[in-house]
Amino acid sequence: MSKVTKELCRLFKISHLRTSVYHPQTDGLVERFNKTLKNMLKKVVDKDGRNWDFLLPYLMFAIREVPQASTGYSPFDLVYGRHPRGLLDIAKETWEGQTTPFKTVIEHVSMMQDRIAAVMPLVREHMEQAQEAQRRVYNRGAKMRSFNPGDKVLVLVPTAESKFLAKWQGPYEIAEKKSEVNYKVLQPGRRKTEQIYRPTPEVPIADTLSVAQRNEVKEFLRGNTDFFSEMPGLTTVVHHDIVVEPGVRINVKPYRIPEARREAVSAEIRKMLALGIIEESHSDWSSPIVLVPKPDGSIRFCNDFRKLNAVSRFDAYPMPRVDELIDQLGTARYITTLDLTKGYWQIPLTNRAREKTAFSTPDGSFQYTRMPFGLHGASASFQRLIDRLLKAHRRYAAAYLDDVVIHSPDWQTHLV
Incomplete structure (x- = not known):
């Protein structure tokens, strides 16, 4: 100054x-x-x-x-x-x-x-x-979150393409708790390997609730912080499989990646490797990657599985009807919605399905260990998982893919 x-x-x-x-x-x-x-x-x-x-x-x-x-x-x-x-x-x-x-x-x-x-x-x-x-x-929508040294977190930092655009990167390790809201985070590979950040608030609460009801919700959330995480979990209830006719192989030439986007692709690969979403591959299958721009200007890492979808068996598991879900919510006075963290990535692939999801990048060849987006049977596998999880709770819970709704006629029942 x-x-x-x-x-x-x-x-x-x-x-x-x-x-x-x-x-x-x-x-x-x-x-x-x-x-x-x-x-x-x-x-x-x-x-x-x-x-x-x-x-x-x-x-x-x-x-x-x-x-x-x-x-x-x-x-x-x-x-x-x-x-x-x-x-x-x-x-x-x-x-x-x-x-x-x-x-x-x-x-x-x-x-x-x-x-x-x-x-x-x-x-x-x-x-x-x-x-x-x-x-x-x-x-009203703030929530106090606490971390300990050694915890893994995602950090919102500028992208390699522009300082005006930011995306979640990591996971990185908490090195030190500086105060109630500031943490020193280790970021290997960056110019500054240590940086101080503060957690961001989440879990919005409706303004229509009374002060006492909002306080009850906050107390409930504080007692169940383990359920709210940016890291995708891993289920053992279902596995996703890709079934094709014997002798079929799909190997599509990779699309060209602009030089300005290569660092973003490498960062996404490193993040997925750290999360265990992908692994190195020696498969003779290959589907190209596609970089889809997001509304905020950053990119979404996707795969073009159209050729693979054309030869894989279709899963006819029924999807829920939206009108029936609306009828189910008709008498509810209180509704809570849950959006799962990267729901597809929480379903593991079978061993024979992994090699079929292989893709090539400038950093090498990789294959998914978790169910990726873009497979035509992915939505059916995910809905099958959700239906099994909510089978015993159908009286007060419903879901369409990863959007889960909990509904109740009165406040005490809803909070329990």
């Missing part, structure tokens, strides 16, 4: 805060203001949108003369101790023939100090009320 800015902060008694790396929640006001400013620019720019930078001073003045919801005063009022003279004020003075009284510099500074000193207690009171309201709203 420059000496001028430091001196300015000292004179105005401004506390300079540093935020956590890749944690925009601590810059919430700035992020929200940027969105507001962009929306205002969209309203006033010309059709070609090239003159937006010339309009910034006018928009900033318009924002600074409007009272802020948290403080109750405009930023201009708090900095200069007087109301700004905008275009409407000048027009009003002209119509009414008002004249601005002359004041010396000493008089002006003294008056400004008195006005600022008078409004600051009110500003603090308004800020405390606004911050308390914001805290209550934010904490």
Whole structure:
């Protein structure tokens, strides 16, 4: 920070805060203001949108003369101790023939100090009320999570393609707990092998519940944290098999991977190897990989199994009807939805099915040990697993693939 800015902060008694790396929640006001400013620019720019930078001073003045919801005063009022003279004020003075009284510099500074000193207690009171309201709203969906040194975690970090895009990477090991919310994480292979992060909140709770009900839900979640994990588990209830006619082999030439995407592919391979999703392969089967762009600009690692699907036996296991699921929920007053973590990856492949899922990358050949996405029998195998798990709970639970719904007519029954 420059000496001028430091001196300015000292004179105005401004506390300079540093935020956590890749944690925009601590810059919430700035992020929200940027969105507001962009929306205002969209309203006033010309059709070609090239003159937006010339309009910034006018928009900033318009924002600074409007009272802020948290403080109750405009930023201009708090900095200069007087109301700004905008275009409407000048027009009003002209119509009414008002004249601005002359004041010396000493008089002006003294008056400004008195006005600022008078409004600051009110500003603090308004800020405390606004911050308390914001805290209550934010904490509705927040959940305290705790880790111990040695635990494996996923970290949201920028991608290799752009610092403006981020994706979950890992798993990495917790090296040290710095505080209740900050952890030092070991990241081998990165420029900084150690970095401090804080956990992100999850498990949203509906605002329609009462305060007592939300507290009961939070207490229940705190007592069952082992069920909430970013790491996919592994079931022993079912296995997915791929059945083909004897003598059939599928070996499709790999698609070209752009140079800019190769590091992302390598990172995905390393992550799946660490999770045990894939293993090195010497199979004579091969299906190409496909990089599908996500809405946030990152990529999704997929496989093109169309040739394999064309020769494999179809699984006719029935899928649930959506209209029947809706009828089942018709009398429910309370509903909880569960989204399984990478549900397909929790089903192991049979030994003979593994070699059929092989694929080639610039880092070598690999094959899946867990059921991948893209196989036409995958949804049937997954639904078979879910139906077996929920068979004894059909009276109050239903599922469509990895979306599980628990429904109850009253609160006490639902919480139990």
